[in-house]
Amino acid sequence: MMVPAILILGGLIFLSGSALIAFYWAARSGQFRNLKKGSEVIFDEDEPIGQSTDRFPMKHKE
């Protein structure tokens, strides 16, 4: 019974700890600052804001 208990408690501590560390890291490294820019990271020069990237196949014939 010892090994499962250690595994489960260890997993709990590891997971909670990693969540706290991740939150701390995110706050420290400025992940929560300049949120507007954050929301725009999925766009770039090739696929800029204001440009759709998907269509029904038929429309390509136009």
Next chain:
Amino acid sequence: MTTLAESLNPSSSEQTLEKIERSAIDASARLPVLLFFGTAIFWLLIGSLLALVASFKMSIPGFLDNEAWLTFGRVRPAHMNTVIYGWASAAGIGVGLWLMARLCRVAMMHTSLLIVAAIFWNLGVLVGTLGILAGDSRSIEWLEFPGYSTPILFIAYAFIGIWGIIMFRFRRPGHVYVSQWYLLAAFLWFPWLYGTVNILLIWQPILGSAQGAVNWWYAHNVLGLWFTPIGLASAYYMIPKVIGRPIHSYYLSILGFWSLALFYSWNGMHHLIGGPFPAWMISASVVASIMMFIPVITVAINHHMTMKGHFGGLKWSPTLRFTVFGAMSYTVVSFQGSLMAIPTLNQITHFTHYTIGHSHLGLYAFFTMMMFGAMYYITPRLVGWEWPSANLIRWHFWLAAIGILVMVGALTLGGIIQGLALYDPAVNFMNSMHFASPFLWVRSISGLLLTAAHVIFAVHFVMMLLQMGSKRGEPTLFARPVLEEETLSV
């Protein structure tokens, strides 16, 4: 090509500094993601067939009952586990892998890890499903796979988790997008859930009613900490990318992520309201279920406000249509789930078909539709070929959408009637069953619609792999400037 050891330290490679184009990332993702997609669709078909057999047995008890492996007690858990692990998880992993590579903005590394993972994952599902049909089901809901198949799935999963962490370490510097938070969390949460439940229920089973608590802690968290984050990660990427507009409030999206992480794992006990458990366990779970309104409302506001003024996109984009259907269902299913946790309402809905309707709303109308949407976006970029037929996509959408709405509607209504009848001491128990039986016929018929939708999708996917139909433009650059004006003016 870097070795596994080198990958633990990003600075040991210069690869991160190179600007890697989207198409290079897509090319690197081709084999592993298509492998997960293809096998997921295969299991979706198997799962649909098993579901139909189980569903018709509810109305025609003698249907296919002369073979032991075709009895309800085996077909029903086989359906559940093939769609959870074979379809939904594999599709989710495929979408997650691709999104992770895109958002980290590096080409996929160590794809051999992923190919091994895909092989092991499917082997695990195959062994598990055959095990259930052979009579080895463990009778633990969501975890019926016999003990000899779960380690195979866990090994497969370990490869994926390790890969996810390596990719995250190697990401191009800069902001970590909200989808990446969701994916990284899901990649870490699932092995924790699956490992813990396997230790406590299979390896060293704990005693008595505590098993129920572990069972529902796991079953509910698979939905909330594995499928939900992957589904939302996909929505937070697909909706802005398809309509070309950043998320309405990025602040809310981050609040939504962290509040989901905080509240969700407490929710499972609400399945055991009225069960033999300490009152505080149930109460804590009911409170956490109500707190889920916070992440759900943030997501709902965000997706709606992002879409506002762009709803015309539903007319032309298959990805958007499926994804928005999924996002709306997410709001509905989450509200419904929180309300079902309130003990006075739970008294009526517990042990009825209402709950089955709720779980299909979550796993199908939300998650599966979200995955269809993502697959319509991702597959052309992997294959370098456009979907051959818009009509097949339309049929797929309408059959799936109508099918699931009818199914959820029938089960919800039937469940309420059944629940009220069960709750009324004046009503004979058998009558409460008879009241529900017309709704079960409707459910079986809606299941036929869904199966037809899946067959269409599977055929289309194979046509895609074989590059049938005529060549249509560059897959990585769908939008044409001419079309852009048209879409933005809608």
